[in-house]
Structures are given as structure tokens and as C-alpha cells.
Amino acid sequence: MNLVKTLATKYFILLLSFVLVVSTLLVAMIFSSTLQSVPRKSFAFKSQNLEVQEEIRLPIIMYHNILNSRKGKYVVSEQQLEDDFSAFLKHGFTPVFMSDVIDWVDGKTTLPTKPIVITFDDGHYNNIHYGIPIAKRLGVKFMINPVTSFSEFTVRSEDHSNPNYSHITWDQMREAHESGIVEFGNHTHRMHKFKPRFGIMRQGGESDATYTKTLTEDINESQDNFTRAGVPVPQTFAYPFGKYSKESKQILLDLGFRALLTCDEWINTVRKGDETSLHKLGRFNRDGHLSTAEIINRLENGKVKT
Ligand SMILES: [Zn+2]
DSSP states (O other): OHHHHHHHHHHHHHHHHHHHHHHHHHHHHHHHHHHHHHHHHHHHHHHHHHHHTOEEEEOEEEEOEEOSSOOBTTEEOHHHHHHHHHHHHHTTOEEOOHHHHHHHHTTSOOOOSSEEEEEEEEOBTHHHHTHHHHHHHHTOOEEEEEOHHHHHHHHHHTOOOOTTTOBOOHHHHHHHHHTTSEEEOBOOSSOOSSSSSSTTOOOTTOOHHHHHHHHHHHHHHHHHHHHHHTSOOOSEEEOGGGOOOTTHHHHHHHTTOOEEEOOOOOBEEEETTOGGGGSSBOOEEOOTTSOHHHHHHHHHHSOBOO
């Protein structure tokens, strides 16, 4: 009887040890999986940050005149414009407004996978006369950056709507805006000149205060003209002749501009949540001597600025 009792006790102790070992192992496993979840969490945090820094490649093209009478560095024909717009679409580009890009940076909207911004500088009437019918037919939108003193001259002359020399009038701006095809940017009121300064460049010996005041007054006069025309106040500024100074960026940001367009030729990298990625945007000049294929090549394979 004693032997049986001893054996039973032995087996009981063995069983107890086994249960203890197994449960210790289980606790260890649960504990180690808890530990593992810590780095997993930090990985998720990292990928969330990456999402904030999402970036896009943004080519911007710059046109000036649309004329059938002559070719030039700043002139394309109606046919060239139609060929360009068709080629953009064929190559998968979707034209968007600069304001769409600004909204995307602010996290307010989405953008198509291959966006492009089409711009026309100086506000020639031929931009709407020839450009809007083509854009309407193909489903394209574009930006016009008028020099508002040129528009003022056309309005005062009472000789408007001539595609060879007129500039867009206030009424035409409002109509173009209402069509949903055109948005406007600021290109100064009367600083699109070579003298006394080159565009908005600072003059030798000019004080900070005078320089800031001169730019502010002129650009605000231009903004007031857009308001009177009944179109949204531009958030985009296009430097006349692509010229900018050390101080101009801060002056323009203080005036409320969000996107600044140069004539430096590169494909932009724009980052969501990073408004500074809008402060020095490059544009490709659409030289009328180039073929549509060459333009597409630059927009797709040009230098990328990060
Ligand atoms: Zn210009």
C-alpha cells in the first residue's frame, strides 16, 4: 500500500511540474508577442508619416500667343495648340488648375495620377478666342496670367476682341472664369517692363521699405482688378520674364500668394502638407519652333527638381 502511495505522489508531482512548465511557456509566449507588438506599432506610425509626405511630379507648360499668322519662340498656331492638348491627353496627362494643386497640398482634394498645369502668360485675347473652343472640345482647362495694365489699356481703347493685338477685358475674364475652363493668376499690374527695373527685380540702392512698398502697391492694384472683374482673387503669381529677387518670395507670400511660377525649366516635385514645395515652380516654355513630340518629351523626361 505504501509503495502504491509513494508512486502516486511521484506521478502527481511529475504531472504538476509538467503543467507548471507548460503554463510558464504559455505565459512567456504571450509576453513575447506583447513585446513584438511594440515595434509593429512604431512601423505603423512611420508609414503614417510617409503618407503625409506623399509627393507628385508636376510638369507646367507656359504658352503666350496663339496666332496663325506667324511662328515664334512665344507663339503657337491653333493647330499646334490642338496637337499639344491632344498629345497631353494621349500620353495620360490630366490638366488641372493651380488651385487644385494648392488644395491637394492642403489635403483638401485628390489629384489625377499624371497631372499637368497649362499656363498662358500676359493675357492675350487670342488665348480665349482660339484656346477656349479647343479646350472645350477636348475637355482641357488652363490658367491665364494677365498683365492687368495691358487689359486696362484694351478696355480704355474701346478696341477689343482682336486676336492679333487685343488683351483680355474684364468682361471676358469673368466669362472665361464662368466657363469653368480658365483660372487666373497674377502677373503684376504694370511691372511687365524692362525699365526702370527688370520685371519685379530690385533696383540698385533701393531700400527694403521702398522695394516692398513698390511691389505691394502694384500687385495689390492687379488683385483689385481681378476682384472688380468678378473673378476669384489669384493665389498664384507668375514672375514677369521669370525674374525673381532674394526678397520677392517673402513679399509675395506676405501678400497671400501660395504658388510662385518661374520660367526655370524643370519638372516640379510637389509634396502634400509642404507648402514650400509651391514656392519656386518651374515651367517649360512652349517655343513655337518645337514639335509637339519634343514638348511631350520634355514634360515626361525633363530634369526633375526635388
Ligand atoms: Zn509675361
